[in-house]
Amino acid sequence: MSRLLIILLQILTLAVALPAQARSLTPLEGLEILRRSFSGIQDFTADLTQEKQLSIMKKKLVMQGTIRFKKPDRFLMELAPPYSGKVLLKDTVLEQRLGAQGERQRIVLPPEQGLSRWFAAVARPVTSVPEGMEVRAEQNGSLTSVMIRPAKGEQLKELTIVLQDDGTVRKLVLEERAGDRTVMTFRKTRRNIGLTEADFRLE
Amino acid sequence: MIRLFLLLLVACLTACAARQPVPDRAAVVTPGAVVETLSSTVTLSLRTAEKNLAGRGVMVYRRPDQLRLILLSPFGTTVMEAQVVGDRLTLAYPANGVAYQGLLNELPAATGQRGFAMLRWVLESDAPAGAPLNGQIERPAARGGMERISIQNGQVMEKNLPSGEQVRYRNHAVLAGVRLPLELQMISAEGDRIRLTLEEPEVNTPLEDQVFTVPLQGLRVLPLSELKSP
Numbered sequence: 067m068s069r070l071l072i073i074l075l076q077i078l079t080l081a082v083a084l085p086a087q088a089r090s091l092t093p094l095e096g097l098e099i100l101r102r103s104f105s106g107i108q109d110f111t112a113d114l115t116q117e118k119q120l121s122i123m124k125k126k127l128v129m130q131g132t133i134r135f136k137k138p139d140r141f142l143m144e145l146a147p148p149y150s151g152k153v154l155l156k157d158t159v160l161e162q163r164l165g166a167q168g169e170r171q172r173i174v175l176p177p178e179q180g181l182s183r184w185f186a187a188v189a190r191p192v193t194s195v196p197e198g199m200e201v202r203a204e205q206n207g208s209l210t211s212v213m214i215r216p217a218k219g220e221q222l223k224e225l226t227i228v229l230q231d232d233g234t235v236r237k238l239v240l241e242e243r244a245g246d247r248t249v250m251t252f253r254k255t256r257r258n259i260g261l262t263e264a265d266f267r268l269e
Numbered sequence: 270m271i272r273l274f275l276l277l278l279v280a281c282l283t284a285c286a287a288r289q290p291v292p293d294r295a296a297v298v299t300p301g302a303v304v305e306t307l308s309s310t311v312t313l314s315l316r317t318a319e320k321n322l323a324g325r326g327v328m329v330y331r332r333p334d335q336l337r338l339i340l341l342s343p344f345g346t347t348v349m350e351a352q353v354v355g356d357r358l359t360l361a362y363p364a365n366g367v368a369y370q371g372l373l374n375e376l377p378a379a380t381g382q383r384g385f386a387m388l389r390w391v392l393e394s395d396a397p398a399g400a401p402l403n404g405q406i407e408r409p410a411a412r413g414g415m416e417r418i419s420i421q422n423g424q425v426m427e428k429n430l431p432s433g434e435q436v437r438y439r440n441h442a443v444l445a446g447v448r449l450p451l452e453l454q455m456i457s458a459e460g461d462r463i464r465l466t467l468e469e470p471e472v473n474t475p476l477e478d479q480v481f482t483v484p485l486q487g488l489r490v491l492p493l494s495e496l497k498s499p
Binding site (some may be wrong): 148149164171196 | 486
């Protein structure tokens with residue numbers, strides 16, 4: 067689960083950095099552009115709306131909040147009431163507070179699951195599409211979509227990143243093999259605004 | 270791999286339902302009305318000797334013995350599913366491609382997940398017929414032995430088993446004519462503490478059979494007895 071979490075963090079960050087393309091991309095081109103774009107980002111923030119359609123409920127689940135990221139290893143997600151909560155990841159230390167009065171929890175991840183290691187891996191040049199992965203890209207007006215199908219057997223069936231023509235992420239769609247679907251829409255995305263350590267606190 | 274359950278409770282700040290009517294704490298209870306079905310977003314916290322974790326998810330329940338609980342990651346993906354039907358328990362961890370099935374009494378004690386074995390007993394929060402408005406009663410428990418039930422103003426506030434298992438019911442509200450606790454605090458025989466809070470409960474709405482089915486396609490299904498500690 068932590069690996070999935072980290073992968074999603076990467077995709078979020080890469081998507082923010084990705085400049086829109088006015089042409090179809092080969093899988094390798096798509097991955098390489100993600101890598102190059104990531105190299106130009108130091109931090110970002112965005113407002114987030116997350117909608118999830120669960121088979122267990124007729125109604126769509128909706129969450130709103132903000133996310134922040136700062137190289138090399140900081141990530142913060144803050145959820146707005148009525149489901150307030152915060153998740154803070156500092157490399158291998160994951161902390162969270164659930165609800166306004168919730169207790170603070172802290173988990174130390176194994177070193178190989180640290181955020182800095184994952185982003186270091188992403189920074190390496192892409193020479194081939196990872197085995198078993200499928201990557202597609204298409205443009206529709208001012209929006210560019212990059213679809214990634216992880217290797218078979220993974221929980222996620224497909225990730226779709228939708229970007230505006232200014233390169234900022236507009237939407238992220240996660241489809242799980244079990245059929246559940248999550249759509250994350252980003253607004254007010256800002257990059258390289260000089261986030262500091264003070265912007266990554268659980269309090 | 271069972272680290273997943275850990276991280277379930279680690280990372281599960283999650284998705285949430287559109288706003289629902291807030292339970293009316295002053296509403297009138299319909300005589301004889303009980304919880305036949307329950308659907309709710311929930312927060313779940315677990316405190317054991319080694320861990321202190323919390324998460325958010327969705328739960329559905331149908332009397333007498335069907336329950337499904339989904340715990341979600343910060344990005345809305347499913348971290349873990351639990352299904353209880355009668356005495357059978359299924360735990361699914363889709364990120365790890367594995368699920369465990371078996372009888373509740375086959376759940377290893379050292380996994381920190383014995384609370385699942387208590388759920389059916391815990392969810393039976395109605396005051397027994399003929400119980401006093403205030404006081405304590407004892408009666409045979411379905412889980413064995415005699416359970417002691419504490420009642421205040423006609424509401425069950427606490428149940429205890431000789432084995433040390435305990436559940437406390439707090440923040441009662443009335444929804445659809447049914448009084449129900451919005452917070453359940455469980456203590457297992459091993460001393461693990463679990464707190465379940467209902468956030469957006471809907472009571473006695475029709476629930477289709479399929480909502481109680483855990484999708485197992487693509488998962489490796491193992492005996493519940495092989496479940497290990499996170």
